[in-house]
Amino acid sequence: MADIDNGERLARLRAWLEENGADLAKLELRASAHGNGVFARAAIGEGEEYARIPRRLAITEDVCRGALPDVALTGRVLLCTFLVHQRFVARDRSFWKPYLDILPDRIPTALCFAPAELALLKGTPMEHVVADRLAALAAEHRDAQRAAAAAVPAAEFGLDRYLWAASVVSSRGFGQSMGAEHVLLPLLDMMNHRPLTRVTWVVGDDSVAFAAGAAVGEGAEVVNNYGAKSNDELLLGYGFCAADNPCNRYHIRLNNEQDPQAAAKQALLDHAGAADRDHFVYVTGLPPSLMPMLRVMVMTEVDVYYTQQQLAAGELAAGWTARLGLRIELRARLLLAHLLRTKLQALRPVDAVDTPGGRLAMQYRGEIRAMLQAILARVDGGVRRLLDVGSRAFAAGRHMLPGYMASDGDAVPPVAGDSDDGSDSDDGSDGGSDRAAKRARTAPPPFATALLSLDSLGSDDEFAEAIEQVDVEEDVLLTLFVLRCRMRPESPWHAAVARLEGFSHPMLVSGTEEHVKMMMDMGELHDTLFPLLSEHFPDVFPPASFTPELFLWAAGIVEACRLCLPAALAGASSDGEIEGLCLV
Template sequence: MDPKLNGSKSAKKTPTWKQKNAKQEKQLLDSINELLIAIMPKKIGSPAPKNHEQVNALIERVKQLEDKAARGSCKSTVDRTSPEVLTKFMQWFSDNGGELNGCSISKFDGYDLGIKADTDVAESSLIISVPKRLVLSVENAHVNVLEELTRKMGPLGTMTNVLLAMYLLVEKYSAASFWKPYIDILPKAYTTVLYFSHDELQKLQGSPTQDMAFKLIQSVAKHYAILFKIFKNGDDPLTVLLRNRFCFRDYCWAVSTVMTRQNMIPTEDGSKTTNALIPLWDLCNHTAGIITTDYNPEMKRCECLALRDFKAGEQIFIFYGPRSNAEMFVHNGFVYDGNQYDTYRLNLGVSKNDPLRDKRKRLLSKLEIPEGTEFLLRWNEPPVDDTLMKFLAVFKMSEGSYMHLYDGRSFVGSVGRFQNGCHSISERLDASLDADVVDTEDAELRKKCWAYLETRLKLLLAACKKSLSQDNVSLGGKEISPHMRLAVQMRLSEMRLLEYAIEYASKFS
């Protein structure tokens, strides 16, 4: 008799669904534990390890295992731009006291959804008002759900942006959510760095923005892994809701929704501000200008005013605030050409092999400047600030110059301009860097500072150009992915600022 039919122990049994599920869950949990180990620093207080390739591989494994287990709900087939979805949203919005004056939701090339002026709109006129009851915030959260979330999340529960992202997921997973019409018009995916592949982020190799992106990805992955383990077991309603749904893709969606759309509004008692998602308001896209959005405490509503005159048919834009392109690229998923608030983060430090390292560190400490720190280049004249110039002066000065400055007797050729102990080190250094001072030795140090800066920036610019030329990419080319196009735009933005700073430095080197 066939052993497979008589039930003997030698028969090979087909695993049940429950057994398969248990195996998948174990594989997933093992991968998440590996992810945590890869991300967490070896010692408390030490920086996170720079092993993004390994972290990325583990994230991809986690996503594959979650897809196989059919976790998550972000694969919705609902078209957020369909007339039916938009009509339901606007009905919900107006039924609950929201106002949209002389405008409508519309699709725009390169922007997806936005707000269109249906009639001429005058500057400073009220476009949108959103009553506080429509705002999705931690303050508006269901008290019992919020309390349970905060309790379970521990230290992460004190991070209001993380708490808001988790509350958004709870509402997304809840079929009867009050905010369902709003959630249905949110994008199904974003262009934040959480959606970039490792290869796409490599286009930023050598860029300070790449470090910024890697730090965000690792932070989000760490929070996700901790939260997954928190909601892995338990029989309370919140855990039951999240246990078999919560996944990395959904968490990235929730985090990206908060990053790209959050605003800070006052709490009910006005004692502090809180993170909030403001329906309809968050469909306005960014342009240069001034902030014309605010919270009206008397009417308890968020208000959006026109930042300029708009003609009928034009898209209504608002100003998101003074942010650099790196911040917008990483957290908002776009780059704004001609951004007057753009910056380039320049990392400088004192070499471990510098024979004057200890003395330079001592002087920098007196100036309250870290020995290894980040300075910002800006679209200003000059593009550098006093702190950077002081760092460069300390970095380039000789031992003799150091002694004169530190002892306060004189600095370089500045004998007679100071009396012992009359001025701080910072003031003495300011005087030496003053372009109006014609003393030969002071002028020589200033020239060394600008020459070093020019050389350093030229090297960074060359690396940037090499990165862009390797694949011969073109912003107008069809072969380039949307994410790659954004990365190229980010690099071009950095190049323009570097070229400006180099041109300025060359005048004094």
């Protein structure tokens, strides 16, 4: 083949196809920016058929078995073995030689990357996928060598040739449209991929044809659509990446095996129909299966306890995970943002490798980074919109707490542009100066003002002065401040605390050994603080408002309502994170 240039190979392929009954009068075969391609000799109208290939030119499993009758292989492994046999053993004797000669000597799928090129995939989803796939193909190769030893000498059947054949099948094979799992169709497999291109298959008893889903101009490349494939699939199976691929997605596997509540949460996930731990996140939105699982994963012991009671009583209606309240909704999205940031940080800078595979790997790496950044920006935008909703609710004296904490709450609204069904109702853009101006006039206060945190203590000078005299942990300070807010109608958090009067932490009602011990420890803590605080600061800590029962109740609220937010998202002036109680 070395003494035949590409143009001559294309001419021989065309002649072979036409001699065997193919109709490609409307097409020209020539080199393209992506290797060889198919181009329109004249304009092709929408719905017009432009190529027809006899079915007998399709390389099917029956064809492979006919050439290798004594080889006990099936499916893709048989097809790969057939390709190696025909190209490297039969050679000039092969009926398929004109087709085999046009196949690239090297298909730059990730399976064929050199070690330096593979190193560029570190930190990407392909890092482990390629290693696992190579191991599986090596095992297949050993099986194929043994099964085909009489037909394909070991010297002609090295692993590199098997990987080449596997890349031919993955990049050029047709499947379900031909009624088989793996089929090669000469000429039709030369058309390059363009996402979202409309192509119609015309499969008859004796032939296979393509018809244009949209008009193609004279001289334009005639392309195919390999399906809704992400760059992961394209790089692994086809040897290229699509810039700004609308089908790009990022795989996330959720794991909470180390969670002490894992077993209980699994039962809730099973009930919610959200037990699948593998999810694909798209730039255009979140998959419907992801948020229910994230919500359950971030549930606290309190949430799990009361939701289990509802489950046992048959009170969990369809879609119940979406009614767990603002705190759960925020924690779920913050967990997703954390996972995405961790993935993004794993894409550390690397030195480029100036080879075809190296350039392809760097392109893929850049596409992954851009996709993660876009998805993360979308998730962060969703968090900001939820915080705005929470800020407005707090300012209006409303709340979005689950029913087991406070009744008569508001359902948490879908986050615009980040709904469970992946719809994109708001991309966060201004949409014109009028809309931007309207948002500016109605901007809610920062959510940090609604979060009851240690910073909130500064809003009560008397309490802040008194508490400076006491050396207690942060949780105890918050417990005392919850009781202080309860007794002061002028406190910004009075209404929020008062609506929780009917809430009971499981330690007060469950009777389990663990909860009884927790209650006893909190009781002992109360006894170390009172009556001393009441004696020294009677106006701040009146005995009637700081009884052991009320102290346990407030401690339960502190335990149940925790929320930790990035300070920048919450609108706080500090850096890092801000932690407090979400009573909204």
